[in-house]
Amino acid sequence: MSSRRHPVQAIAFAQSDSPKLFIAIAETVYAISATTHETIATWKAPPAPVQGKPQSQVLDVTGKAGEDGDATEALPANEEALAATTAPKTEENVESTDVVMADSPPSVSSTVGKRKRSPSATSIAPPETSDPTETTTDPQKSDKKTRNRKKSEKRKAKNAAKPPPPPQPNYIGQLVPIISGNLLAVTTLEDKTLRLLNLETLEVVKEWVLQKRPSAITLTPAAILVGDKFGDVFSYKIPTPSEIEENSEGKLLLGHVSLLTTLTTATSPPSSQQIGSSGDVKKYIITADRDEHIRITNYPLTHVIHGFCLGHTAFVNRLLATKDNLLVSGGGDDWLGLWDWKGGNLLQRVDIRTPVDAMFNREEAKALTEKLRGYNKKRKRREEGAPEVEITIAVTDILEVDGKEVIVVLEGVPAILRYKYTTDNKLEYAGYVKAAASITSLAVQGSRIYFGADSEEGALVSYVDITEGEATAKDFFDGRSFEGQVVEEADVNAVNERLYTAEAFRKGFGGFMEDD
């Protein structure tokens, strides 16, 4: 275990009774006064229940019914103790299956890996196959049977021998304040749960276990919409104080057959023109996925798809519905899309490549791209002789500031790009705000931007008022060190893998393709 200064991975602002900033560092949410900069409340996500088949099998075999419940409600302190007690049980389990097999070596420890185990399994093959052939008249058929049985036994043994996966920290995913309900919606990634916390005290008032890992969240006036890694969007009703105790379930609204990266809502005609005639106002959910799609779905009639905004050639990662009822999209392409989303028309491709190229020299940019790609284990490292790495761009956030400009953050890039509206409603590059290191989270309040940066030295959270002509950010904690910033972590790369996920959405970089 070494410790690492952990950047703020999610940030949100709430203008409630007293203005507050919510920041998430690894597994903890902090509520901080925006005026005094003092911590008001904290909440740490409980550890995720230990998962995996081998575990539950172990518990079944030992037949202690109580164990199961204990495992799922394990407290942080119990965590290690539990792991310690389950380890020898795994061994027991292996032995018991061996007894059933009757011809395996008597003691195989749980640490024996896949490779070591398979020869022993094949060594028992001859006596097994010779037995049935003597008794049956159809040797071929029984051969197949035993082979199948052997296969399943082998698989069972393999599963049993697998050590339980090390517990993963229950990372905070998204944070969204619900001002009307005085609540904060928080998703956690490892236990796949959506919780509502009290906005003042950060006490949990309600929770829903999600089917899949959440990847996107947004609010409507009455509901929280959560998109997941399987492409589905579920709606959870925001409870009134009297409904808090009632059981309510998520409702499936729509689904992509792809990883859902982001979602937002929009109305048509724009809400500023709807005075008096609410009949014509139509609401929509706009969703985007890893397969380049932006989909416009009617809301609440989500079985009616209004249309698509097609034009991206790489994954779409962020959407912004602007004040003027346009849509800005960004992801793995070198440009942002500016859309008339109602008609599905791409109005402008806003260049983001040139500003980034001007910021870095080529070698730096290449090193950055390589580094970000390397964080994802699933991807193969570049092989010798393979074509040179192409420098790529991944948009991780797009927000509108005060209805005047659009700001963009790219993965790994230590700057916030600014784009201003021109008179004909297009976007034009307007410089950047420099940060100490790559930006890991972003929030906007009025004309002020709050952001977290991944640096060991610089400010943990910075803020800047851009419309006042400022372009240098100030340290939110004014040089003080913040109590939650240092996190124990066995593997520094594990943190990076969780923080830098966008570039991993890109297809075809030596990654696994089914047809290979």
Next chain:
Amino acid sequence: MASSPAPNPVKRQKRIDFRKTEQQEVLPQKRFYRQRAHANPFSDHRLDYPISPQDMDWSDYFPAYFSKKRKLDDTADNSEETVEVQSTSDVKLDTKKVEIADIGCGFGGLLISLAPTFPEKLILGMEIRMQVTAYVQDRITALRNQCSTKKEGQEVVPGGYQNIGIIRGNAMKFLPNFFEKHQLSKMFFCFPDPHFKARKHKARIISPTLLAEYAYILRPGGIIYTITDVEDLHLWMAKHLDDHPMFERLSEEEQENDVCVKIMRTDTEEGKKVARNQGSKWVACFRRVEDPV
């Protein structure tokens, strides 16, 4: 993850040899195009699909109906302005749109039967398995060539198989890349992968969330045809289509009078196999209703 085994070199050579015979009229043989029956719809395949329906060049699939699109420089601000090559005096070119889709068309039996039944309509088969797609492509080419070099006494096939095409693609992900809103009048789902395990149900081709997408590309009044030999899957598909507000079931009478249902029962490759094994076939057809106002 286990990827599909390396292609059999002998089969591959046979396929290459087969394609070399120019203007071939000999039908391809399935045994050189075998592939495992399942493909994971969630994983990335090496697929070619257009950015949007406007970007699709159909000339490779329906050469009798489309002229080649000229590629514009990518620098142009508007992606929609794909300029077509000066189409010659033939005004028929480039006006037609695909109207019928066979999703997971397999070895193409349905396509080939539908072709002379709807000679004026363009029919597209979509199949995710590469080898199977190659087989259907070769089969269509051979049939077209047979028609164009007509021998005496040979029956005239309406449409000459110029109205059917096959494309390799993942229909669960990329249908909106190929088809515009309300473009199709018929969609076929014949003997789809049953995905028996409950946790694989999202991989089924008929699912509550995918039906919204099918409703989007089908025009009001358009019909979804489903057939399967797995009763559980039939009940699942019928239930989800029944539950979906954009679809209503065809009456028994309408269904039995539909020529497509007859073709689907008898002429799909799977349908023939099931008949040989004397299995049951379950049919359910649904009409897409008008959009809510």
